[in-house]
Amino acid sequence: MGDTDRKIFVLDTNILLHEPLAIYSFQEHDVVIPMTVLEELDRIKDSKRDVSRDARVAIRALEDLFHDATPDQISEGIPLGTQEESKGxxxxxxxxxIKETVQAFADKHGDNRILNATLYxxxxxxxxxxxxxxxxxxxRLxxxxxxxxxxxxxxxxxxxxDIRFLTKGYVEHDGLFWEKIDECHxxxxGRSTIHTLPKHYFENPFINQYLLDEGTEFAARVKAVNEETVEIKDISRERLMxxxxWDVHPKNIDQAMAMDALMDPSIDLVILTGPAGCGKTILAMATALEQVIEKGMYDKIIVTRNTPDIAESIGFLPGTEEEKMMPWLAAVTDTMEALHKNDVCTEGSMKYIYEKANLQFKSINFMRGRSIQNAFVLLDECQNLTASQIKTIITRCGEGTKLVCSGNLAQIDSPYLTPVTSGLTYIVERFKDFxxxxxxxxxGVVRSRLAEYAEQNL
Structure with missing residues (x-):
């Protein structure tokens, strides 16, 4: 490869905050870090923000690379890796x-210097x-x-x-499924009926993918994918519906499939995506209460979510950690009220359920380093999390713990994330074959006809 074939990548500060070891992703090309990026990392590493740890990791990685280099070598560039094939x-x-060619608002001075460096x-x-x-x-604009x-x-x-290519977790076959099958064992x-079919009947099957057709009876779930065959578990739509x-019934086949996965003890991670009002939170809470209180399968329910600027603002709120988290977890308390609105005393029922289910509200910031055993964990609004943040939560889950990740990719609040770069999208694809x-x-929005019309027309 000639020098002209090698690209020069100039990294913005947010790249190293998103992925502290991103410098190693450009093995065959040249990476340039503007001095402004180091200054911004230095400013962030001592702050109380969530990303301060990522800033320190990025600084240490750069120090490991440059600790023996001379000033001339640092400005000219040193090898990025130790492998012989790594030419970057x-x-x-x-x-x-560098003389400024781009000038703009004073509060964007750092961005201007990075732009000037790139143009230079x-x-x-x-x-x-x-x-x-x-x-x-x-x-970028x-x-x-x-x-x-x-x-x-x-x-x-x-x-x-493209987010349109993200798997929905189920496939709906045209016509009737069994009319196209000539070979089946x-x-x-036990209590399950397993069908073994040739693999050519399926397009990119993966484990726990649901199968539907245009009829009213067939529904199945993929149990195993082999080199030449696929094993599916016959469920039937009637049984799903x-x-x-917790006295909650699915209102459509999508909710029925979600409830089937949420109630299956062999599934440790359930990822629910969809528009606002489709039932993600109420299904997760209802199945959590059912399995913790009625069936005794888990010892507690832990609810957590990403909270913007939580490191700076949570300390100003009164009360315990759970009480501080309540403003961000109102969606869960609203759901609890909806589940018990017909009780004689809704407030008394909720207080009893909170204690009986050992329901805990936790900040995602305080999950690092924990080991959560035998719990039902609900991670809500995780479209705003990066892949590394979701990894932090998933790696906390110990023996006997079930994790439910839910989110709406159309409601991303982070300025640095898009539907295709969200951690929610990342884990959907990464765990597809697990x-x-x-x-x-x-x-389908089931919250109300008003919510459904707003989702479709606004």
């Missing part, structure tokens, strides 16, 4: 020495391709407006190109 380098650019390299290193990599959507020819998002942890395993948990997980997209 990493350098630090003193961008404060673009002019100096022609014909090599200089690419600015940033997760800030507005920064400003860069293009300023004359930067190549601007990209960080795509190393992006598994799909069926057997009873008749499921109940036998202990199931992912379902709940289509």
């Amino acid at each position: 380098t990493i350098a630090i650019l003193a961008d404060y020495e 390299l673009q002019n100096k290193r022609t014909p090599r391709q200089v690419v600015l990599v940033t997760k800030d959507i507005n920064m 400003r860069a293009k407006g300023a004359g930067v020819r190549f601007v990209e998002d960080y795509r190393t942890d992006q598994l799909i190109e 069926s057997e009873n395993r 008749s499921r109940t948990a 036998e202990g997980s199931a992912s379902l997209y709940l289509n």
Whole structure:
């Protein structure tokens, strides 16, 4: 590979906060870190923000690379890896020495210096391709407006190109399923009927994928995917629709499949996606209460979610950790009220249930380092989490714990995440082939006709 074939990637600060070891993702190309990025990392590492730890990890990774390098070597670039095939380098650019060509608001001075550094390299290193990599959507627009020819998002942890390609967790076959099947071996395993079919009847099957057709009877779930065959468990739509948990019945087949996965003790991770009002939270809470209180399968229910700027604002709220979390977890308390609204004393019933189910509200910030045993964990609103944040939660789950991740990819609040780069999208794709997980997209708003019309028309 010639030098002109190697790209030069200029990294924005938010890339190293999103993935502290992102520098190692450009093994065959050259990476440039503007001095402004180091200054911003230095400012963030001592802050109370969630990303301060990521800033420190990124700084340590850079220090490990540059600790023996001379100032000239740092500015020219040192090898990025130890492998012989790794031809990439990493350098630090003193961008404060570059004459400004982009000027804008004073509060964007750091962004301006990074843009100026990119334009400087673009002019100096022609014909090599200089690419600015940033997760800030507005920064990408400003860069293009300023004359930067190549601007990209960080795509190393992006598994799909378009959110339309994200699996829904089920496949609906045209016509009647069994009319197309010529070869099938069926057997009873305990109380379940398992059908073994040739693999060519399926398109990209994965474990715990649900199968439907246009009829009113057939429903099944993939149990195993082999080289030439696929094993499916016959469930039937009638049995799915008749499921109940905490006196909650599914209103459509999507909710029925979700409830089946939520109630299955062999599934450790259930991922629920879908529009607002499709029933994600109420299904998760109803099945949690059913399995903790009625069946005694778990010892407690833990509810957690991402809270914007929580490190700075949670301390100003009164009360215990649970009481501080209540404003962010109102969706769960609203759901509890809905589940018990017909009781003689709703408030008394809820207080009793909170104690009986050992229901705990926790901040995602305080989950690191914990080991959660034999619990039903509900991670709500996780479309705003990065892949590394969701990994932090999943790796906390110990023996006997079931995790439910729910979110709406149309309601992302983070300025650096899009539906395809959200951690929720990432785990849907990553856990697709894991036998202990199931992912379902709940289509159809059941909250009210007002909510349904708003979802479709606004």
